Amino acid sequence: MEYEHSDEIKMLRQTVREFVDKEIRPIAREVDEEERVPLETFKKAGELGLLGVPFPEVYGGLDMGITGYCVLMEELNRVCASHATIFGAHAQLAAMSVYLGGNDAQKDKYLQPMNEGRLVGAWALTEPNAGSDAANLSTTAELRGDEWVINGQKMWITNGSFADVIIVHAVTDKTKGARGGITAFIVEKDFPGFNVGKVEDKMGLKASHTASLFFEDMRVPAENVLGGVGHGFQVAMRTLDIGRCGLGGSSVGAAKEAFELSRNYAIERHQFGRPIADLQAIQFKLAEMAVKIYTMEQIVYDCARKVDDGKNATLESSIVKLYCTEMASQVIDEAIQIYGGMGFSREVPLERMYRDARVTRIFEGTNEIQKSVIASELLKQVGYRVNRR
Numbered sequence: 001m002e003y004e005h006s007d008e009i010k011m012l013r014q015t016v017r018e019f020v021d022k023e024i025r026p027i028a029r030e031v032d033e034e035e036r037v038p039l040e041t042f043k044k045a046g047e048l049g050l051l052g053v054p055f056p057e058v059y060g061g062l063d064m065g066i067t068g069y070c071v072l073m074e075e076l077n078r079v080c081a082s083h084a085t086i087f088g089a090h091a092q093l094a095a096m097s098v099y100l101g102g103n104d105a106q107k108d109k110y111l112q113p114m115n116e117g118r119l120v121g122a123w124a125l126t127e128p129n130a131g132s133d134a135a136n137l138s139t140t141a142e143l144r145g146d147e148w149v150i151n152g153q154k155m156w157i158t159n160g161s162f163a164d165v166i167i168v169h170a171v172t173d174k175t176k177g178a179r180g181g182i183t184a185f186i187v188e189k190d191f192p193g194f195n196v197g198k199v200e201d202k203m204g205l206k207a208s209h210t211a212s213l214f215f216e217d218m219r220v221p222a223e224n225v226l227g228g229v230g231h232g233f234q235v236a237m238r239t240l241d242i243g244r245c246g247l248g249g250s251s252v253g254a255a256k257e258a259f260e261l262s263r264n265y266a267i268e269r270h271q272f273g274r275p276i277a278d279l280q281a282i283q284f285k286l287a288e289m290a291v292k293i294y295t296m297e298q299i300v301y302d303c304a305r306k307v308d309d310g311k312n313a314t315l316e317s318s319i320v321k322l323y324c325t326e327m328a329s330q331v332i333d334e335a336i337q338i339y340g341g342m343g344f345s346r347e348v349p350l351e352r353m354y355r356d357a358r359v360t361r362i363f364e365g366t367n368e369i370q371k372s373v374i375a376s377e378l379l380k381q382v383g384y385r386v387n388r389r
Contacts, residue, residue, distance in 0.1 A: 015048070066308050077251070140170055154212065193215055198212050252297050255292065258332045329354075
């Protein structure tokens with residue numbers, strides 16, 4: 001049961017799977033328990049070109065689009081959600097922002113080194129009082145001469161504690177709000193006034209560090225404005241549309257791994273004198289898991305194809321994010337139930353997968369926000385625009 005891709009995408013999947021099995025699977029439990037960022041595998045992925053899967057070859061990418069990126073995330077998340085999160089924040093949020101909003105000079109300076117793993121990226125939008133209300137930013141940027149001076153705070157920033165390049169969103173005109181008042185900046189970690197705060201102690205994704213960032217009169221060259229003054233929110237929303245499709249891909253990977261583990265265990269595990277796979281209760285669980293995975297796969301790669309065709313996919317990406325993150329958690333939960341007591345043990349990766357999957361219903365826009373986006377897009381189709389005030 002696997003979506004039918006082109007031969008090129010199948011070859012990519014095989015390459016990623018070999019990389020994951022060789023480099024990531026042996027250390028997945030270790031980096032989780034040690035809460036250690038696995039930068040060594042990140043660098044190796046860059047050397048293989050895997051960080052640049054969706055980007056054109058001229059920038060060091062593999063030019064396999066969002067379909068290829070979803071396959072990458074699927075294979076990574078089968079084994080280690082922390083790796084998938086590190087790669088995703090770097091490639092699909094930070095590098096994609098540079099690709100979507102950057103000029104030629106910015107792409108030459110930042111995008112190719114990011115695709116090759118020589119620079120690590122992070123993406124900073126969320127603030128203490130601007131999570132789901134992403135347009136209500138407090139971080140400000142003021143133009144002084146040929147520099148912008150940024151003051152404020154960001155939180156829950158994946159890769160923020162060790163990134164070389166951070167895409168920071170700040171208010172440049174309070175009177176215009178999200179539509180024209182927010183600007184994105186390419187920030188380097190060595191810019192004076194940039195400081196890393198607390199690294200969060202989290203339930204899951206323990207090898208993927210999440211930090212608070214502080215900006216105190218941080219000076220950013222005017223040429224590091226990304227996408228033009230006042231266009232930061234639009235670039236952010238376009239980036240998230242694509243990122244949510246990738247998150248769906250990673251959810252498919254986790255669900256597939258949980259299903260395969262539980263199917264194999266059901267055949268091996270004996271109770272009442274026979275394999276538990278003979279029990280109808282277990283069979284029904286496996287069948288329901290398979291239906292969910294099949295549906296997840298179809299909507300993820302339908303959305304990816306639409307993005308790769310250059311079409312707007314705001315509705316589809318929100319449906320993917322909502323449905324796939326919910327279903328992945330359900331599949332993992334059922335897998336633990338099939339394993340019984342062993343599923344609760346750290347000897348089995350399901351325990352880690354269960355912890356890691358929980359946050360997917362929160363980040364990149366909570367699932368409640370996705371429902372609002374979906375409803376807004378559906379109403380827009382018949383000419384009605386929702387009043388958000």
